[in-house]
Amino acid sequence: MIRLRGLTKRYGTRCALADVSLTLEAGEIVGIVGPDGAGKTTLIRSLAGLLELEAEEATVLGYDLRADVTSLKTQIGYVPQAFSLQRDLSVMENLRFTARLHRLPASELATRAAQLLARTGLTPFRDRPAGALSGGMKQKLAVANALLTQPKLLLLDEPTAGVDVVARGEIWALLEEQRRNALVLISTSYLDEAAASDRLVYLDGGRIVATGTPAELRATVSLELYRGWGDDPRLIARAARQLPYVEAARATGRFARVEVRAAHSPGAAQVVRALMALPGAGVRFAESTPIDMETTLLALARANGRKEAQRSP
Amino acid sequence: MTTPIISADGLTKRFGDFTAVDRLHLTVQPGTIFAFLGANGSGKSTTIRMLIGLLRPTAGSILVDGIDVIRNPRRVRDHIGYMGQKVSLYQGLSLRENVEFYAGLFGLSGTPLEKRWGALRERFALSEAEGEKSEDLPAGIRQRAGLALSTLHQPRLLFLDEPTAGVDVHSRALFWEVIQEEADAGVTVFVTTHFLEETDYCDWVSFIDAGRVIADAAPEALRRQYSDGYEVALDLPPEGRGRAAPALAAAGGAVGTSAGGLRVRVPALEPGFLAALEGVAAAQPQAQIHITQPPMTDIFRRVLASAAGAGT
Numbered sequence: 001m002i003r004l005r006g007l008t009k010r011y012g013t014r015c016a017l018a019d020v021s022l023t024l025e026a027g028e029i030v031g032i033v034g035p036d037g038a039g040k041t042t043l044i045r046s047l048a049g050l051l052e053l054e055a056e057e058a059t060v061l062g063y064d065l066r067a068d069v070t071s072l073k074t075q076i077g078y079v080p081q082a083f084s085l086q087r088d089l090s091v092m093e094n095l096r097f098t099a100r101l102h103r104l105p106a107s108e109l110a111t112r113a114a115q116l117l118a119r120t121g122l123t124p125f126r127d128r129p130a131g132a133l134s135g136g137m138k139q140k141l142a143v144a145n146a147l148l149t150q151p152k153l154l155l156l157d158e159p160t161a162g163v164d165v166v167a168r169g170e171i172w173a174l175l176e177e178q179r180r181n182a183l184v185l186i187s188t189s190y191l192d193e194a195a196a197s198d199r200l201v202y203l204d205g206g207r208i209v210a211t212g213t214p215a216e217l218r219a220t221v222s223l224e225l226y227r228g229w230g231d232d233p234r235l236i237a238r239a240a241r242q243l244p245y246v247e248a249a250r251a252t253g254r255f256a257r258v259e260v261r262a263a264h265s266p267g268a269a270q271v272v273r274a275l276m277a278l279p280g281a282g283v284r285f286a287e288s289t290p291i292d293m294e295t296t297l298l299a300l301a302r303a304n305g306r307k308e309a310q311r312s313p
Numbered sequence: 314m315t316t317p318i319i320s321a322d323g324l325t326k327r328f329g330d331f332t333a334v335d336r337l338h339l340t341v342q343p344g345t346i347f348a349f350l351g352a353n354g355s356g357k358s359t360t361i362r363m364l365i366g367l368l369r370p371t372a373g374s375i376l377v378d379g380i381d382v383i384r385n386p387r388r389v390r391d392h393i394g395y396m397g398q399k400v401s402l403y404q405g406l407s408l409r410e411n412v413e414f415y416a417g418l419f420g421l422s423g424t425p426l427e428k429r430w431g432a433l434r435e436r437f438a439l440s441e442a443e444g445e446k447s448e449d450l451p452a453g454i455r456q457r458a459g460l461a462l463s464t465l466h467q468p469r470l471l472f473l474d475e476p477t478a479g480v481d482v483h484s485r486a487l488f489w490e491v492i493q494e495e496a497d498a499g500v501t502v503f504v505t506t507h508f509l510e511e512t513d514y515c516d517w518v519s520f521i522d523a524g525r526v527i528a529d530a531a532p533e534a535l536r537r538q539y540s541d542g543y544e545v546a547l548d549l550p551p552e553g554r555g556r557a558a559p560a561l562a563a564a565g566g567a568v569g570t571s572a573g574g575l576r577v578r579v580p581a582l583e584p585g586f587l588a589a590l591e592g593v594a595a596a597q598p599q600a601q602i603h604i605t606q607p608p609m610t611d612i613f614r615r616v617l618a619s620a621a622g623a624g625t
Contacts, residue, residue: 035451035484036480137354161478162353165613165614189482229587231584254533297481
């Protein structure tokens with residue numbers, strides 16, 4: 001559905017996307033992840049046919065992104081980062097507006113709209129102006145609107161930023177349903193959404209640094225993760241940083257998460273013993289624990305030697 | 314008990330027929346990190362705007378750092394730092410020029426400014442960004458700059474309204490390190506977030522729904538009340554299971570068996586239970602033990618469901 005080879009997008013002298021190659025097929029939720037300014041939005045906008053670009057190959061749903069993309073745009077659902085529906089129109093009027101643009105028959109609009117509003121809990125708000133909805137409801141409407149015509153490709157740019165967990169769950173359930181017949185691309189900074197994606201594309205500095213299932217990305221991390229449980233995790237984190245092989249340590253809740261570079265590790269049993277024996281830290285129990293999404297993304301960010309301050313957004 | 318740095322009682326705000334905040338009661342202890350959570354549209358931002366004197370309540374009382382905010386809405390602003398979802402940096406000005414502008418508002422200049430900003434610049438890793446125009450800063454750096462600016466005048470209390478929304482995981486981690494350092498230095502931090510895992514960086518959590526507080530406790534107490542507790546998987550050889558099971562049960566665990574050994578549920582990780590786990594690990598070095606913590610996302614859902622069930 002998506003075939004990119006050597007895709008590059010320049011803004012003046014700045015390269016927002018550099019030599020991006022990517023092939024994606026239907027039936028998956030693909031999470032686009034990476035640091036701020038990595039090129040996530042530029043990639044999504046490119047795929048939506050909104051940007052002029054250079055590439056050896058760039059086709060989406062069989063349309064060449066470098067040629068006329070008018071027909072492509074009728075076949076994708078796109079949710080940009082900023083809320084872009086009509087604020088003065090009601091929820092239902094917005095859906096009707098989209099339906100007319102796509103020449104959706106009235107009967108189909110009625111059925112689809114009823115389903116989507118019910119699934120997003122927006123039915124009681126169908127007559128409320130979109131501008132008067134809460135942040136979470138606005139985003140649910142934006143996603144419902146993009147799904148109205150049952151597009152084969154959904155492009156969603158951080159649709160859940162600033163959205164509460166219940167509304168995020170409703171949005172995610174809708175996307176999982178779409179996956180059966182469509183390709184869903186979503187950029188996100190939530191760890192649980194990245195972990196729930198079928199495939200991840202990790203961008204940094206405009207380049208694709210890693211792609212794979214969440215498990216495949218985890219497997220690339222050359223760190224070991226430990227947890228030291230105790231009454232004062234901040235104290236444990238500070239003490240753990242003194243161990244020569246500890247890369248980073250941070251307190252969270254009841255434990256300190258401690259990262260050890262695998263190449264320097266003396267072995268899990270010895271690290272656990274060393275954590276238990278940290279002087280004055282009050283470690284009550286220490287364990288080795290599987291690499292999680294937070295560590296995976298942090299490790300990818302570090303491995304790519306981020307020089308964020310020098311980079312423009 | 315110490316005097317709270319924030320106390321609000323009967324706090325109510327109506328907009329026409331709509332009650333955004335409904336007889337809200339809130340106390341925040343000094344030096345703590347206080348998470349204020351709620352769904353979109355639950356009344357969080359309205360509450361914050363009242364607490365910092367930007368919005369006059371319909372009813373109720375607010376004391377912030379000893380100041381009656383309703384009577385003296387302007388006076389409270391010298392005592393607090395505020396950072397909103399959209400960081401207020403002036404476009405067209407460099408970060409350094411923004412610093413001078415904000416410092417001027419607090420009457421800070423010359424050597425005291427250089428000293429204070431020098432320290433903040435270092436701690437917030439902003440040296441390289443100082444000369445950049447604010448609109449050119451990536452989101453993570455802009456947020457850190459916003460936090461640095463809101464603490465220029467060394468407030469005793471920081472209000473951070475979704476400071477990490479749209480910020481990448483690396484910047485979020487850095488941001489929370491700084492917030493914890495502020496709290497260690499005695500600053501009280503009042504923070505809202507939709508990244509629920511961040512509540513584990515906080516000392517206290519208050520949930521609000523439809524303008525009312527529906528849960529108010531330390532994160533561990535919420536886990537105890539609104540989850541099935543911690544699950545501990547112990548991969549043990551058969552001969553070790555018989556010794557481990559009674560020790561873990563005596564420490565409060567509900568012990569069951571699994572394919573690899575034992576599966577134990579426990580409402581909270583009390584020191585006694587952790588000691589029992591450590592006992593198992595020490596006696597059986599080949600044991601694989603893994604603790605699964607109930608995620609805050611599930612707890613948030615349960616808190617909301619239980620409030621809906623109670624008809625509040």
